[in-house]
Amino acid sequence: MTSFMRVFYGANDLLAFFLELGALAALAWWGWTRDIGRVWSIGLAVAGPAAAGVLWGAFAAPKAAYPVPLAAQLAVKAVVFGAATLALYAVGWRTGALWFGGVVLVNTAVVTYHRTRG
Structure with missing residues (x-):
């Protein structure tokens, strides 16, 4: 593998990490902004990212606790x-949501290709 490709895949892995953190932040932001009472909003702001993190760590992380098939x-x-x-x-961050989703799709495709081709 050329040094350019090593840098490209390394940068893409770093982007994947930041997208994962962004997903947790988005879920917390959504929970926090719900108009259902402050205690329930705080609960959603904590429970949403926590559930996503547990699910991710258990099944989707590179060193997942429970390795599962690619699908x-x-x-x-x-x-x-x-x-x-x-x-x-x-x-209300509609344009940002579209950009986030698009970047996630491209990044996930590249990361998946890189991790499965070796």
């Missing part, structure tokens, strides 16, 4: 990133 990993990623994209849309 299941991609399904978990679709659920977490899809929920985050919908959360951004729900809080």
